[in-house]
Amino acid sequence: MAEGENKGLVLLDFWVSPFGQRCRIALAEKGVEYEYREENLRDKSPLLLKSNPVHKKIPVLIDHGRPVCESLNIVQYIDEKWPDRAPLLPADSYARAQARFWADLVDKKMYESGTKLWKLKGEAQEEAKKEFIEILKLLEGELGDKKYFGGDTFGLVDIALVPFTAWFYSYEACANLSAEKEAPKLVPWVKRCRERESVSKSLPDPLKVYEFVCFLKKVYGIE
Amino acid sequence: MAEEVKLLGRRLSPFSTRVAIALNVKEVSYEFVKVEIFGQKSEILLECNPVYKKIPVLIHHGKPICESMIILQYIDDVWTRNPSILPSHPYYRAIARFWVTYIDNNLLITIWGMMMAASKEAAKEAAGRAAEILQTLEEAFKQCSQGKDFFGGDAIGYLDIALGSFLGPLKAGEKLSNVEIFDEKTVPLLVGWAERFSKLDAVKEVLADAEEYIEMVQSMNDGVPTV
Numbered sequence: 001m002a003e004g005e006n007k008g009l010v011l012l013d014f015w016v017s018p019f020g021q022r023c024r025i026a027l028a029e030k031g032v033e034y035e036y037r038e039e040n041l042r043d044k045s046p047l048l049l050k051s052n053p054v055h056k057k058i059p060v061l062i063d064h065g066r067p068v069c070e071s072l073n074i075v076q077y078i079d080e081k082w083p084d085r086a087p088l089l090p091a092d093s094y095a096r097a098q099a100r101f102w103a104d105l106v107d108k109k110m111y112e113s114g115t116k117l118w119k120l121k122g123e124a125q126e127e128a129k130k131e132f133i134e135i136l137k138l139l140e141g142e143l144g145d146k147k148y149f150g151g152d153t154f155g156l157v158d159i160a161l162v163p164f165t166a167w168f169y170s171y172e173a174c175a176n177l178s179a180e181k182e183a184p185k186l187v188p189w190v191k192r193c194r195e196r197e198s199v200s201k202s203l204p205d206p207l208k209v210y211e212f213v214c215f216l217k218k219v220y221g222i223e
Numbered sequence: 224m225a226e227e228v229k230l231l232g233r234r235l236s237p238f239s240t241r242v243a244i245a246l247n248v249k250e251v252s253y254e255f256v257k258v259e260i261f262g263q264k265s266e267i268l269l270e271c272n273p274v275y276k277k278i279p280v281l282i283h284h285g286k287p288i289c290e291s292m293i294i295l296q297y298i299d300d301v302w303t304r305n306p307s308i309l310p311s312h313p314y315y316r317a318i319a320r321f322w323v324t325y326i327d328n329n330l331l332i333t334i335w336g337m338m339m340a341a342s343k344e345a346a347k348e349a350a351g352r353a354a355e356i357l358q359t360l361e362e363a364f365k366q367c368s369q370g371k372d373f374f375g376g377d378a379i380g381y382l383d384i385a386l387g388s389f390l391g392p393l394k395a396g397e398k399l400s401n402v403e404i405f406d407e408k409t410v411p412l413l414v415g416w417a418e419r420f421s422k423l424d425a426v427k428e429v430l431a432d433a434e435e436y437i438e439m440v441q442s443m444n445d446g447v448p449t450v
Binding site for chain 2: 054063066068069070073074076077080081093094096097100101104105138
């Protein structure tokens with residue numbers, strides 16, 4: 001039997017990846033046991049290359065030898081496989097569509113926009129800041145006064161977004177952008193999410209994220 | 224009592240076509256509302272999709288749903304009669320979603336590149352990339368169809384609809400850039416699948432063919448179609 005096959009649940013991941021963290025949070029919400037495997041992204045394992053031959057990226061959830069790729073796919077897979085507990089999507093069809101829409105928006109916008117904040121300088125960075133603030137305000141508007149994005153229950157949109165909050169410190173340090181100041185309504189939501197064990201155990205220390213960003217800046221030769 | 228279902232779209236938007244096919248598969252009656260997307264966008268579109276201001280938008284019981292593949296999942300959730308659009312097993316659902324994301328993030332831009340190429344070199348480059356992606360999808364077809372007629376098995380599903388809606392632009396791209404990449408020699412399974420897909424009742428009335436897309440591109444003035 002080849003390594004990793006038929007070994008229950010294995011999550012191929014990288015500690016700082018917000019995409020990987022989404023999967024960890026979902027698995028923790030469902031109370032499902034799995035093996036966490038840290039990948040060296042500069043020397044990817046044969047198992048990763050075999051499990052995600054198209055993109056060669058983490059996260060990958062391997063369920064008894066069968067790989068599922070793409071973080072929001074993985075979260076939905078986890079939700080559909082264990083429907084009897086902690087539902088991550090609402091029961092109502094329209095609410096489900098809304099949840100998928102906003103999770104998809106986070107996917108389309110947060111990572112790319114956030115990355116620009118520490119990769120770019122000068123005017124390009126200022127443009128990136130405007131863009132990022134717009135996204136934050138959009139999300140703040142959608143959250144409104146609700147406990148979570150889905151209402152009373154922690155779910156898909158919260159899971160999609162919360163890992164990026166560990167990068168807020170880095171965005172402030174690199175781009176002088178305070179997410180808390182620009183979107184104050186998100187602050188109590190962040191606190192509420194972090195009070196959940198699934199989130200507090202899955203998210204990295206923002207200072208460690210910042211160390212990582214500084215390391216990346218050196219690698220990319222960014223001042 | 225007839226449910227009120229409206230589709231804001233345009234015949235030549237493959238994203239809009241995806242939704243039309245899905246509604247047809249489920250035999251849901253709907254009103255097709257052609258909206259303006261170039262220049263001054265239709266008021267109803269701006270109201271119903273304030274975030275992206277794009278088509279398609281499905282309006283059901285007066286409430287809008289946006290993004291083609293999210294709409295398809297909604298349709299499957301609401302009209303639960305057969306045939307299903309998504310596979311029933313979570314693993315196969317994940318596989319279908321994966322390939323649709325792959326198509327949306329990789330193939331579409333190459334098709335657009337082939338249709339709109341400003342030079343022979345640009346056309347060749349786009350076509351080369353598209354050909355690689357089609358090879359990957361040929362393998363995906365083997366994996367998903369398990370020897371049956373469609374990605375979804377015996378009937379069309381999520382992935383068939385997502386890819387099939389782009390057959391017109393793909394073939395138009397071939398003609399406009401003077402390359403052949405969707406042929407029996409290189410992607411025999413996909414070619415067979417495309418023929419079967421295009422003939423289906425749920426598909427044939429709403430699937431615009433290559434000629435319609437060629438006419439659209441050739442009519443463009445500053446990137447805006449005049450037909």
